[in-house]
Amino acid sequence: MLQLEQVTKQYSTTTVLSVDTFTIQDGIVLLQGGNGSGKTTLLKMIAGLLPFEGDIILNNASSLKKQRTAFVRCINYAETEPLYPGFLTAKELVKLFCYAKKGNITTTEFLLRQLHIYDVYKKPLSTYSSGMIKKLSLALAFVGNPQWILLDEPLITTDQNAVDTICSMIHEKHHKEQVSFLITSHQSFNSSRISFTSRLLAYDHTLTVAV
Amino acid sequence: MKTTLSILQKVLVNHFYTLNAGLFVFLSFVLFGLPYDVAAFHMGIAIMIVQNQPFLFVVFAVWFLYDLKCIDYTAKQLIAPQQQFLTCLQNTGRRKCFWYLSFVQFAVYLPVTAYAVFLVIVAFQHKLYIAIAEIFGFTLLMLFATSFLYVKVLERRFKEPGFNLTGSSLRIPKTLSTIPLMFIWSNRKQMLLITKFFSLLFLFIFIKTFEPDHYDIRPLLFCFLLSAVSNCTIVFEIRNFENDYLSICRNFPYPISGRFLQTAIMYTLLLLPELAFVWKAYPLHFHLTDYLQLMILGVALLLLLHASLLTGNVIMDTFIKIAFGIVISLFFIILYNPGILLPLLMLAISFGLFYSYYYDFEK
Numbered sequence: 001m002l003q004l005e006q007v008t009k010q011y012s013t014t015t016v017l018s019v020d021t022f023t024i025q026d027g028i029v030l031l032q033g034g035n036g037s038g039k040t041t042l043l044k045m046i047a048g049l050l051p052f053e054g055d056i057i058l059n060n061a062s063s064l065k066k067q068r069t070a071f072v073r074c075i076n077y078a079e080t081e082p083l084y085p086g087f088l089t090a091k092e093l094v095k096l097f098c099y100a101k102k103g104n105i106t107t108t109e110f111l112l113r114q115l116h117i118y119d120v121y122k123k124p125l126s127t128y129s130s131g132m133i134k135k136l137s138l139a140l141a142f143v144g145n146p147q148w149i150l151l152d153e154p155l156i157t158t159d160q161n162a163v164d165t166i167c168s169m170i171h172e173k174h175h176k177e178q179v180s181f182l183i184t185s186h187q188s189f190n191s192s193r194i195s196f197t198s199r200l201l202a203y204d205h206t207l208t209v210a211v
Numbered sequence: 212m213k214t215t216l217s218i219l220q221k222v223l224v225n226h227f228y229t230l231n232a233g234l235f236v237f238l239s240f241v242l243f244g245l246p247y248d249v250a251a252f253h254m255g256i257a258i259m260i261v262q263n264q265p266f267l268f269v270v271f272a273v274w275f276l277y278d279l280k281c282i283d284y285t286a287k288q289l290i291a292p293q294q295q296f297l298t299c300l301q302n303t304g305r306r307k308c309f310w311y312l313s314f315v316q317f318a319v320y321l322p323v324t325a326y327a328v329f330l331v332i333v334a335f336q337h338k339l340y341i342a343i344a345e346i347f348g349f350t351l352l353m354l355f356a357t358s359f360l361y362v363k364v365l366e367r368r369f370k371e372p373g374f375n376l377t378g379s380s381l382r383i384p385k386t387l388s389t390i391p392l393m394f395i396w397s398n399r400k401q402m403l404l405i406t407k408f409f410s411l412l413f414l415f416i417f418i419k420t421f422e423p424d425h426y427d428i429r430p431l432l433f434c435f436l437l438s439a440v441s442n443c444t445i446v447f448e449i450r451n452f453e454n455d456y457l458s459i460c461r462n463f464p465y466p467i468s469g470r471f472l473q474t475a476i477m478y479t480l481l482l483l484p485e486l487a488f489v490w491k492a493y494p495l496h497f498h499l500t501d502y503l504q505l506m507i508l509g510v511a512l513l514l515l516l517h518a519s520l521l522t523g524n525v526i527m528d529t530f531i532k533i534a535f536g537i538v539i540s541l542f543f544i545i546l547y548n549p550g551i552l553l554p555l556l557m558l559a560i561s562f563g564l565f566y567s568y569y570y571d572f573e574k
Contacts, residue, residue: 047461048461048462049459049462051570051571051572068570069464069465069466072461072462072464073464076462077459077462079459085390085393085394085452085457087393087394087397088393092385096385096390099386100460100464100465101463101464
């Protein structure tokens with residue numbers, strides 16, 4: 001469970017998010033909201049990529065501000081439009097992530113096979129299409145032993161086959177390893193392989209549970 | 212035509228000088244900022260160049276290196292996605308396109324052309340007509356052959372494999388310490404080579420020309436400081452690269468001390484050529500026990516520059532001023548011979564800035 005406490009995020013003088021206290025329960029959670037409602041900002045804050053006022057606590061145990069290393073070890077994140085150095089290969093990037101997140105390279109390679117990008121595993125990322133880069137970033141979000149995986153628009157630029165595979169990956173990871181997901185998406189998940197345990201709404205600079 | 216030239220000036224030329232401001236400031240400092248009679252010094256050098264054929268060819272080699280830097284920059288800009296609109300230059304016809312790109316080459320190559328004109332005047336005063344012809348011919352060749360190359364790059368814009376001066380990547384372990392250096396090697400190779408060339412040349416000239424009458428580490432410390440600070444544009448590029456491509460690594464569970472250590476390793480690797488070359492000054496300019504001080508000073512300076520970039524959205528112009536301010540301050544501190552305390556203090560300040568700003572980069 002993720003607890004947001006007195007969380008405020010401002011860009012210059014504009015408040016993007018202001019949450020007094022809010023708890024995100026474990027499960028597969030869909031975060032919805034219009035453009036500019038602060039969905040990506042919230043995910044980046046939880047992943048430790050953006051500074052903010054307040055604190056986020058994981059399972060009443062580790063605080064992002066006070067036990068940062070322990071906190072981010074349990075949080076993985078896949079960006080909407082990932083950007084990686086073009087001169088690196090996917091193999092090198094997988095090694096880097098597996099080393100940092102104490103992950104298993106073989107498991108990640110298996111995910112890349114499922115997503116049909118393993119045949120370009122040793123090629124520089126500059127030769128990848130945006131869809132392939134997106135798939136790679138999703139596979140990297142599954143590296144290690146996270147308690148939460150944050151997926152920002154996981155379905156954009158991916159083909160229909162990949163959508164089903166991604167849904168299966170999420171379902172499997174949640175049911176086998178009890179990993180929770182916080183997912184933002186403007187696309188609808190037309191797949192029988194995934195069911196959301198709750199839905200959140202980012203609206204008017206704050207978070208609410210969608211009915 | 213005036214509008215086209217104005218666009219080329221803004222898009223390519225101005226950006227080139229902004230990008231390389233650090234190098235030009237460093238060169239200006241070395242060539243005009245040192246305490247000697249500047250006019251007599253440069254006149255003496257110019258006479259030596261035009262009278263001595265091997266020396267003239269060394270100068271041509273340096274100019275060629277600078278031309279490679281211009282080619283690398285302009286060619287990359289011409290094929291960059293954001294400059295796609297420049298393909299419309301081809302619609303003006305091949306000859307006109309050539310003249311437009313000659314304007315770009317003339318503008319970015321201007322520092323060399325200006326110095327070539329100075330050498331021609333000196334050679335003319337000494338009636339060295341062969342040297343005049345050589346300088347004239349070489350400069351024209353660099354200007355027009357390079358412009359022709361740009362036309363070719365523009366024409367081949369959408370053809371595979373494209374124009375590539377960078378070569379393939381080095382096969383070294385890819386860690387957070389080496390990936391930014393790989394970026395510099397694969398995407399800013401000319402910047403790296405030219406920086407290292409001038410940095411080592413500066414050290415070489417100091418070691419060969421300065422003969423101390425008694426042991427004093429301070430002149431070498433200051434010289435090494437200048438040599439290290441010439442890498443400031445690389446530090447700037449590394450920081451931009453980290454911001455653009457490695458921001459996701461903030462999600463890696465590394466403690467801040469680990470990240471600081473990774474950055475220190477990166478800058479030690481970057482300074483390896485200088486750290487190896489400085490052994491030419493042993494034992495005349497430094498003792499074995501002082502090498503550690505020299506090494507930490509160089510790495511700590513780059514760490515301090517890197518940390519200063521974490522404090523906000525620092526643009527190149529501001530960064531150059533920061534680097535200049537730091538070097539001047541360090542010069543006065545070195546005069547008091549603080550020993551190993553100075554580099555250790557610099558490391559402590561860098562770590563303090565890292566600790567405060569690495570995650571809170573918006574404050």
